[in-house]
Amino acid sequence: MVKSIIKKNNINYIFFFILLSILNIFNIAHTLKIENNKILFFFHSFSQSFLETTLFIIILSIVKSYSKLYKLSIFIISFILLIHLFNFLLLSLIDENISYLIKILFGNGIKDFLTNTKASGIGYFNLLIIISMIIFLSISIFFIYHITDKLSKKKPFYFKKNHLYLSFFLLFALISFDLLSFFKIKDIESYKKHLSYNFFYPSKNKKIIVINSNLKNLKKEEEINKLINKKNSTITIRPNIYLFIIESFRKDFINKQVAPTLSKFKKENIYFHTSFSNANCTHLSWFSIFYSYLPNQWNYYKNYWEKGSPTLKLLKHLKYKINIFSSSDLKFFQMDKIIFGKNKNLVDKYINFTDNKCWIRDEKVFQALKNNINPKNTLYVAFLDSTHSEYEWNENHKIKFTPISNSINYLTLSFSKKNLNLLKNRYRNSINYLDTLFKNFFDYLKKNNLYDDAIIIITSDHGEEFFEEGSLFHGSHLNQYQLNIPIIYKLPNKMDKIKEKTSLIDIFPTIFHSLTKKEDFYDIFDGRSIFSNNENPFLISASQNGGKNPKTFLILHKNKKILTKIKKKQDKTIFEIISVKDSSGKELKDKKLNQKYLKAFLK
Template identity: 30%
Template structure:
């Protein structure tokens, strides 16, 4: 029993050592060959023959043991391949009205790795169980391996594959029943690292409750949330530990270290999840989902796009974290041995089942003591739920199909002014004020169109750029990304005879921004950004912004006025918020480190804000040089000039730093500053505008007929009316709201299943409608739908083909 428990389902046996049969447990001549007992031992021939026969038998027995190891490994691999086949082939399983996909989140590497790892472990364990029930038969192992290979390589149709899998499972169960007949008693409890199991449970619950201070609904909502997450994690951790025990029990000896590796990675992942959710508002899973934007996994590119550099200090910190995890694993194992913790695997299943039943009761009873807001908060702030359907989502649910605006083509241009468009990275609307950006704020208030409220199209760079240059809502980014065509605005202007020049001090090959917006360069006459091909560029971000200014000045002077579209990206305000060394910033009390605290004090927050404001103050001077140059060279009056930010930045207003975590005001309120050609004046005062309004406005200035831009998602800022503005993003981990409609002080928020996955949802639900005095009391879906039509009368027809 001990040998079986330590080394798998068969005792450990070894080969003869140096030809000495005393080392082989079955090499007793008298027992192996009783017919030799009467022979004379003095005979040299007898000795030679006896040694030869015994050694040959030992070799044969040893080969048999090795074959058992091989057969076990083959069965394990076969079972793993069978389990992985639906994942590798991208199959879905439909049971009634519900369809399950083996690939939960295609493209998210961490979800894909976890899914593949779970399937591999489960399939391998089942293969080992199959091999054990057949008492080590080789034919069964080859059968299992062959079926797994045939399925994984696409040699079996789905019905045939599943029929074979069902047959193999029936055979395994029947053999287990047959082999277990007459067995008495139960297996003794095995040693159990209960301390580590408890630690993982605590970390898992803490990961779910890290944003607890944002739970809405009062004490009942908090109690319900915490209780539900504890029960959920008890079920998940219990099932994971049960699977780990089965993996160790039925896997070949050479693979069992994978179980320990999985446990160590789980501790690392949970620790990282807690830290990232507290710092950023999104956890490890969503972060790795972000790594695949643009259709490829590139960790270094994402870090570079986020302004993060891998320093020796960061490498040392990662190494220290690895050593800490090793210490935790060893320490908990030693403590569990000292406490003599033991456990039977069946009890883990009973614990998981009991916790799940209590969870069902708790979730069902919450309708009696917890309001809808409190109940639904649980659903949208955590990704894993074990009681689907108990809490109905939202105030009203809708089946939808988004309206895709037509692609611009064959523009009829009557006027040919130069267009100068400056997109400033991470530019919050409240940063444009006399204390921080005196030039821009004065220029806005005296020479540009008055607009009271302005919003970005999204809370992420690549989504906002896509919306601004295509005129489409960000929900179409994923499909357009795959076409590798230039943005519609650039394509149409180029076809109409405009010269398109694009310059940036940062990279464009992040999140597929290069191919999504510029295709292969066929619609841009100049496409200049930071690449390995221009290593002569300055090292600092702000220094590169100045370099781009110099290149832009030269380009403007080399051409006569008219028919040129200049797009310039200014990067300095991006994290970690930069300015030139010779600049005298307005704030001296600033954060020195680029590593922001997870539990900041009010002073910490102020210092980080000052650092950010200093960066904007430096950009104010840079934009002043751009505008001043145009005025000095008689290029200003007849030009259309636009200054905007791609998104905002959160400074702990809602408990997190940075952006791409929610559609909050701090992340989406950006300046949209428009200076029209002199003949058009400043423009009328508007209540609101968004990024989606910029393309219709540009085409209106160029004299294009309304029929060429009225089908876009936005509205010309030169035309009358107060249309609804749209903000969308799949980066909505903070509150689960992925789409906002805003008009005249009212805001409607929508969500959908798997909101974190890029693409067009087919079903939405309304989370809330907020007015000047708070959330509207909407008791029924009918009243909620009526309120949508009342406060946002133009939204549905402009953005949806179907909304019912």
């Protein structure tokens, strides 16, 4: 009796053939980028698609007699297929999967979802399109299933459940056998990331270093406040300080053709050939600048510090006013609260421009600077956003680089990179436009005798990648394209820089050294003045991890680049070494590491 019922259960083979084909496209497409062992990865990708399709068939065959559950299962399959689609697009664009996007949008829970959506560059309109697509495609897939089900019944294909179960478990056992560990494949972790179910393939050859010491002591706010209050606040000159932070600004785009004003500015002032961001994302970079701490314990300071950053507190102690003019929403991951205090208590003037266009907001930032300039003792922080996401400029600005893409078509870029230079030209034009705003502002300062005595720092939160290593934009890779940023100092007093390498955490210690002629701030900050003899031997950058503490870091020491994941376990620190490369990016065969490379994180 049971067997006869089973035989009457035919499979909707038309739908599941289409499903298998789509899954194969999503899973196998990434194997085309692999130089070696393509057949092996092709096999794994196809096997996973087949396994997933078989599982869906089993589920539907079980719940078919329950009408509501059956319909729900079809919708769930539709949703899973959409996840595959978005996963495919994200992997093609930024070399990250959908969990990355979830971390960004929901990093602080649902309450900051809309703020994070806007600040991340996705925007409300694109979010509406995505939601509409999800609803439309889910309904479409549901109807496609029912249409193909009727068609398949005209020429039915019967199956026995026990055969189906056996096929599933045999296939599961086959792909669970980790063939990848038997092959020496370059950047195996990168390739495995593109497999839908990479938990089948644990890395057996990881380099693990366990150090019997915990991460650096977390600094308590009240203790740091006491240290700040003990510092001598007597300084003879309090020049204005202008700190410009340009969104997604890559250092190698500062040249005479793209940015003539900034190119001239860097030649006339202090500029570093090796200058890195301490993170590949905005909120960790801003934390590094304004706290002068490494961002590995960012979440602690977000949750337990209430009165703002130590650098701004010290400036207040030195009798400085603080004005903030931002073209971007600083509520992103609560940056405004973390840096400026719970009620922005450290800030004398705070303007966050909200116009739709980045270039309009940037023009307003420069106008606000002109309208609010005091003759001395004021820090002005200007956050500029035209170089973010869509790459914008004033409609009346004559563009210098053509041809350009009229907008960024993410779907097209997912499948083809042939028009990439059109996108890079948009980026160049946005920089060129900002460069004209800088020229206008510098001319204004000079005309009003405010330029010579001013401290001016121009930097960026992070760089921008254009598929040089498989990703677009930022927040995904710890490489030179996403981390190599300009850090340019114009200081009124001539001092010879000692350091050859620097990062964002050094900015405020350098400012304080210039103001006080002292460098005794080691008890407060992780950063070091560029004039200090006591420099950090390491440059450290962290990767985006949403609202949580970063887990992946790049450690630069002399000619070595160490990519590592860090875990805490009681009083031990566990370093999982991902790669060790030389300065040119070549993988080093000898991965033996002296623990001194890792002690930058320790007590």
